[in-house]
Amino acid sequence: MKEAAKKEVQRIPPKAADLSEWYTQVCLQAQLADYAPVRGCIVMRPYAYAIWELITAEFDRRFKATGHQNAYFPLLIPESLLVREAEHVEGFAPEVAWVTEGGGERLTERLAIRPTSEAVIGMMYAKWIQSHRDLPVLINQWANVVRWEKATRPFLRTLEFLWQEGHTAHATREEAAAEVQQMLEIYREVAEDVLALPVISGRKSENEKFAGALSTYAIEALMPDGKALQAGTSHELGQNFARAYDITFTDVDEQTKHVWTTSWGVSWRILGGLIMAHGDDNGLVLPPAIAPHQVVVVPIPRKGADDVLPAARALADELRGSARVHLDDRAEQTAPWKFNEWELRGVPVRVELGKRDVDAQVVTIARRDTLSRETVPRAEAGARITALLAEIQAGLLARARADRDARTIVARDHASFLAALRAQQGFVVAPWCEDAACELEIKAQTGAVTRVIKGGAESGASCAFCGKPAKVTAYFARSY
Amino acid sequence: MKEAAKKEVQRIPPKAADLSEWYTQVCLQAQLADYAPVRGCIVMRPYAYAIWELITAEFDRRFKATGHQNAYFPLLIPESLLVREAEHVEGFAPEVAWVTEGGGERLTERLAIRPTSEAVIGMMYAKWIQSHRDLPVLINQWANVVRWEKATRPFLRTLEFLWQEGHTAHATREEAAAEVQQMLEIYREVAEDVLALPVISGRKSENEKFAGALSTYAIEALMPDGKALQAGTSHELGQNFARAYDITFTDVDEQTKHVWTTSWGVSWRILGGLIMAHGDDNGLVLPPAIAPHQVVVVPIPRKGADDVLPAARALADELRGSARVHLDDRAEQTAPWKFNEWELRGVPVRVELGKRDVDAQVVTIARRDTLSRETVPRAEAGARITALLAEIQAGLLARARADRDARTIVARDHASFLAALRAQQGFVVAPWCEDAACELEIKAQTGAVTRVIKGGAESGASCAFCGKPAKVTAYFARSY
Numbered sequence: 001m002k003e004a005a006k007k008e009v010q011r012i013p014p015k016a017a018d019l020s021e022w023y024t025q026v027c028l029q030a031q032l033a034d035y036a037p038v039r040g041c042i043v044m045r046p047y048a049y050a051i052w053e054l055i056t057a058e059f060d061r062r063f064k065a066t067g068h069q070n071a072y073f074p075l076l077i078p079e080s081l082l083v084r085e086a087e088h089v090e091g092f093a094p095e096v097a098w099v100t101e102g103g104g105e106r107l108t109e110r111l112a113i114r115p116t117s118e119a120v121i122g123m124m125y126a127k128w129i130q131s132h133r134d135l136p137v138l139i140n141q142w143a144n145v146v147r148w149e150k151a152t153r154p155f156l157r158t159l160e161f162l163w164q165e166g167h168t169a170h171a172t173r174e175e176a177a178a179e180v181q182q183m184l185e186i187y188r189e190v191a192e193d194v195l196a197l198p199v200i201s202g203r204k205s206e207n208e209k210f211a212g213a214l215s216t217y218a219i220e221a222l223m224p225d226g227k228a229l230q231a232g233t234s235h236e237l238g239q240n241f242a243r244a245y246d247i248t249f250t251d252v253d254e255q256t257k258h259v260w261t262t263s264w265g266v267s268w269r270i271l272g273g274l275i276m277a278h279g280d281d282n283g284l285v286l287p288p289a290i291a292p293h294q295v296v297v298v299p300i301p302r303k304g305a306d307d308v309l310p311a312a313r314a315l316a317d318e319l320r321g322s323a324r325v326h327l328d329d330r331a332e333q334t335a336p337w338k339f340n341e342w343e344l345r346g347v348p349v350r351v352e353l354g355k356r357d358v359d360a361q362v363v364t365i366a367r368r369d370t371l372s373r374e375t376v377p378r379a380e381a382g383a384r385i386t387a388l389l390a391e392i393q394a395g396l397l398a399r400a401r402a403d404r405d406a407r408t409i410v411a412r413d414h415a416s417f418l419a420a421l422r423a424q425q426g427f428v429v430a431p432w433c434e435d436a437a438c439e440l441e442i443k444a445q446t447g448a449v450t451r452v453i454k455g456g457a458e459s460g461a462s463c464a465f466c467g468k469p470a471k472v473t474a475y476f477a478r479s480y
Numbered sequence: 481m482k483e484a485a486k487k488e489v490q491r492i493p494p495k496a497a498d499l500s501e502w503y504t505q506v507c508l509q510a511q512l513a514d515y516a517p518v519r520g521c522i523v524m525r526p527y528a529y530a531i532w533e534l535i536t537a538e539f540d541r542r543f544k545a546t547g548h549q550n551a552y553f554p555l556l557i558p559e560s561l562l563v564r565e566a567e568h569v570e571g572f573a574p575e576v577a578w579v580t581e582g583g584g585e586r587l588t589e590r591l592a593i594r595p596t597s598e599a600v601i602g603m604m605y606a607k608w609i610q611s612h613r614d615l616p617v618l619i620n621q622w623a624n625v626v627r628w629e630k631a632t633r634p635f636l637r638t639l640e641f642l643w644q645e646g647h648t649a650h651a652t653r654e655e656a657a658a659e660v661q662q663m664l665e666i667y668r669e670v671a672e673d674v675l676a677l678p679v680i681s682g683r684k685s686e687n688e689k690f691a692g693a694l695s696t697y698a699i700e701a702l703m704p705d706g707k708a709l710q711a712g713t714s715h716e717l718g719q720n721f722a723r724a725y726d727i728t729f730t731d732v733d734e735q736t737k738h739v740w741t742t743s744w745g746v747s748w749r750i751l752g753g754l755i756m757a758h759g760d761d762n763g764l765v766l767p768p769a770i771a772p773h774q775v776v777v778v779p780i781p782r783k784g785a786d787d788v789l790p791a792a793r794a795l796a797d798e799l800r801g802s803a804r805v806h807l808d809d810r811a812e813q814t815a816p817w818k819f820n821e822w823e824l825r826g827v828p829v830r831v832e833l834g835k836r837d838v839d840a841q842v843v844t845i846a847r848r849d850t851l852s853r854e855t856v857p858r859a860e861a862g863a864r865i866t867a868l869l870a871e872i873q874a875g876l877l878a879r880a881r882a883d884r885d886a887r888t889i890v891a892r893d894h895a896s897f898l899a900a901l902r903a904q905q906g907f908v909v910a911p912w913c914e915d916a917a918c919e920l921e922i923k924a925q926t927g928a929v930t931r932v933i934k935g936g937a938e939s940g941a942s943c944a945f946c947g948k949p950a951k952v953t954a955y956f957a958r959s960y
Binding site: 034036037038041042043044045046049050052053069070071072073074075076077078081093094095096097098099100101102103104110111113120123124127128133139143144146148149150159160162332 | 514553554555556573603624
């Protein structure tokens with residue numbers, strides 16, 4: 001006999017008491033992820049995949065609306081190709097998984113499983129681009145990549161992950177820079193308007209930028225433990241990769257020039273940020289925009305009341321016109337058990353329908369974000385639920401934003417800067433000298449680094465840490 | 481200076497003269513595929529990917545409508561897990577790519593890049609399935625897999641390919657068998673109704689079935705060179721994988737039993753079949769259902785005729801209500817050059833609009849399948865094009881089916897059977913003994929094997945090859 005690993009809803013520890021264990025248990029018990037046999041790899045279970053499909057559709061639609069096309073580039077990259085851009089390979093080589101045997105034979109050259117695809121895409125762009133008429137090239141791919149990470153957590157950091165990587169080539173630096181900002185803005189928009197995840201966007205410091213980039217821009221979300229989560233990056237690659245992979249074009253002036261490239265990516269990590277930001281002690285809380293079931297209808301049958309299930313079915317059918325609705329008509333589970341399960345799985349709105357509701361022509365509506373319940377006339381249920389979904393979507397963003405702002409501290413001098421970082425509440429905004437050595441020393445003393453640089457410093461300001469003249473205003477935090 | 485690799489439409493060899501070279505040139509020149517740096521790997525370029533998105537959406541919709549959910553399982557499978565099902569590993573081991581180094585260290589156990597995912601999914605199902613209430617489990621994944629093939633061709637056989645693999649678990653053999661037939665029928669439906677690719681569906685012989693399956697069913701399309709292309713497979717895995725991976729459940733009778741599993745897959749190979757089946761000497765011919773541009777509007781500007789481009793734009797906008805329309809308003813290319821290019825890329829309907837058309841309030845419509853042109857009143861353009869798209873879709877299937885049927889020969893005796901197979905025209909339908917040794921001898925003498933078994937033999941019939949009593953009617957052909 002197999003062990004009776006029961007499917008009852010188990011206890012999730014309080015979120016505030018142990019965020020890390022809370023997160024893991026929500027991932028497992030809400031059936032979002034499970035551990036795979038290879039360390040650091042996970043299975044994205046159907047419920048999480050359904051959320052991911054909704055998230056990716058939102059990104060994909062915006063990529064296409066801004067002229068990008070999808071394509072698919074190969075998983076395997078020869079070592080000799082990967083090493084052409086020196087900084088790039090230095091950054092990624094320690095994390096590469098290598099294929100050394102195939103078809104029963106030892107390969108003459110190691111093949112990297114792509115950690116990112118600049119190398120192979122650069123080589124193809126060199127073949128495809130000849131003239132200024134071929135530019136810009138605006139391509140995105142949805143793919144899996146592998147990075148041999150040491151410490152891993154479901155979605156937030158995994159050996160293999162799903163992501164999208166956009167790769168574009170342009171005739172001028174200005175056009176490439178505009179592309180980088182456009183994609184960063186799309187990331188911000190999806191994070192905030194769809195995932196209800198408020199983010200700070202800005203430029204990365206030299207220490208924190210992408211290996212091989214001129215500049216990296218990122219969106220950063222604040223997690224409940226005060227750590228920042230990098231949720232999307234957009235890179236100005238300059239002509240570094242164009243030189244390494246010989247991507248040139250004949251310009252209108254008949255001169256041969258190197259193109260200017262960009263790359264930008266978002267991974268399933270953003271789903272981890274979503275789980276962590278909105279969830280509560282009862283489990284997951286999903287923004288309606290990406291909830292596979294926006295509404296669950298739970299009939300509460302009673303012996304001798306044959307009209308409850310048909311009424312629930314009719315209500316679900318009616319609501320399907322304006323929302324993603326699931327009717328939970330399982331006979332083997334009790335209504336309270338179902339309430340718990342759908343709370344655990346974060347469904348934004350639950351509609352309960354018992355014999356008394358049917359008789360009184362009302363429905364009981366419970367909202368997941370506030371856990372409050374209300375009774376509304378049956379005839380008004382559709383309109384009320386539509387309004388509620390919009391209210392919940394906006395409310396989650398407002399709540400997360402207020403929380404983020406409350407945990408964002410401005411520091412101008414050494415003592416308050418260090419105290420704020422050591423308190424580990426959230427972002428510390430401070431004037432900064434932009435010196436790489438200064439950042440390393442801050443990291444050594446507090447564990448925090450710059451997350452993004454957001455504009456220049458106030459005139460005459462000094463670096464909050466080292467006292468040298470400040471060049472910029474930076475957001476500091478520890479990070480995932 | 482870079483070589484002037486011009487983007488002019490190059491010569492494609494006549495399809496009948498050299499199918500293989502024709503196919504390669506269509507893939508390259510229509511910008512469907514390009515060769516990647518690793519032997520046998522390709523890039524799926526944006527135009528092919530757009531077709532693939534339309535194809536996968538058709539499959540995905542039907543999978544979901546039949547109760548399946550998508551999920552994502554890991555790329556890497558430990559060797560010890562892969563080898564648990566003996567026949568399965570024997571079939572796949574020679575084709576596996578192995579990861580042996582990661583994170584700068586030699587791994588203690590080799591990790592296979594999935595050639596297919598029965599092993600890792602079996603292990604997860606063993607964790608997830610406890611009770612008959614957990615069944616059936618109906619999961620599909622869209623993923624990349626790697627098989628170390630020797631001879632490769634774009635889409636048709638590549639080291640890495642994109643596919644979907646469905647994996648289901650059931651309480652009874654009957655239910656699993658019904659699932660296998662349901663998915664086979666979905667494959668047939670998409671192949672015929674969407675891709676206009678007529679297929680024969682049926683069971684595979686023992687020699688040809690999937691490694692580890694009880695029975696494999698497949699759809700087979702006939703290519704212009706008389707070879708069959710296996711375009712989708714659906715496997716009854718019996719309890720083989722359930723035993724190997726210990727997938728058990730407590731049944732209603734309180735007994736612990738092994739589940740019955742199935743798997744079924746379609747890959748980007750079906751895109752190769754589509755290209756080969758419908759194309760002609762001018763290039764690709766796409767069925768409207770999966771054409772990224774169903775209609776291309778080409779204005780023919782003339783000096784002093786400023787109204788042509790606005791008229792083309794208005795027409796394109798109007799047509800967008802009922803079709804996927806592309807307006808080719810590039811100034812740097814001539815109209816004839818555009819006609820050639822869109823023919824090469826297989827766009828079903830081309831609308832030409834010149835000064836004379838605008839003045840006469842007509843449009844000229846060219847259809848890709850027959851290369852015929854007609855002039856219709858501007859006011860009727862929308863309705864005519866809608867009708868044409870349906871006509872082309874149906875016409876391509878009818879043409880391919882008539883061609884397939886004309887090249888399907890029935891043979892009942894040794895001499896005509898051998899002659900038909902050696903003529904290599906297409907399918908040879910014959911009574912067969914179902915003996916594995918007989919099939920191997922047929923293969924040795926003709927290069928052909930059974931493609932599918934379609935029902936029993938006529939009473940008293942003898943095997944067309946060996947003369948022993950026939951058990952079944954089989955379709956024979958050489959294959960891709």
